[in-house]
Amino acid sequence: MEPHEVDHGGRPFNSYEDEFRRLAAEAGGAGRCLRFPIRDVSVPSPAAMRGILDAIDLALDAGQPVYLHCWGGRGRTGTVVGCWLVRHNFATAASALDQIRRLRAGDPTAGKPSPETAAQRQMVTTWAAGR
Structure with a gap:
């Protein structure tokens, strides 16, 4: 989250970077925390999405695990995951939204849509392989 962002109750979010670094060190790695701000219930530009996907690919190519999330873990997260699935075939x-549903089957919020909004789903369903 960005420093100026607050939750639905107006409370600022707690930073978890120190905890992230501690856990990464315990696991024997340095870890990196990258932020790609996307306004809640919206989508990034295609260029911004490519930048996000490129960062994920660089980490995976280097053998680093990737943890991806947004505030609720469904809208923006589902949008990025869907575009990544399409990018890598x-x-x-056309099948990405069904694939996300299958991947989320064990999640307590699996009954709620991911991605959340029509614009987010449209970004996924119009994303091109290799993009």
């Missing part, structure tokens, strides 16, 4: 643009 783990799903087609």
